Amino acid sequence: MKLDELSTITGATIRQIRFLISEGFVPSPEGGRTYATYGDAHVEAIRRFQRLKGLGFPNAAIRLLLDAREGVPVPVMDGLTLVIAPDLIGREANMEEIITRTEARLREAFTGNAPKARKRAAG
Template structure:
């Protein structure tokens, strides 16, 4: 796709996209300057940046998070922080199954410890 199509799909301006490419937040286009072509990797990179900005991260922090490859910390409540792989940010996943699994793991980790039931020996 061409730059103007990428701008439409991502709801970003051409100027913003050029800035993101120049700053290394988005990969350079395929095909060089004259025949520049963009694809899903560019869409994902722009959406990832937009999502991190919406979460309140400044550009410098976004650069560190993306370079570190350790994941993006997202506070949930005091004492609980999700760590999300940076490549998943803004990729429009179905979060339903993830939420279910995360909820189960949290219940497992934070729930009461219940003693195991012991079998009574019958009189024989």
């Protein structure tokens, strides 16, 4: 897709997209400047940036979060922090499935009712 299509899909202005590319938040386009084309990776990178910006993170903090190898820490409450892989932020994923699986794993962790196969693997 061309730059104007990317702008329409993401809701970011062409100027914002160029800024995000120059700052390394979004990968460079394929084909060089004259024949530049953009794909799903560019859409995901812009959405990830927009999501983090919408959560109130300044650009410097977003850079640190995206550079984090272990993931993005999200404090849930005192003593509980959820760590999310940076590439999942902004991606169009099945959020209901992720929430359901996360809830089930948290219940297991707090109640000690992990399935037997998991208990054996850990033990």
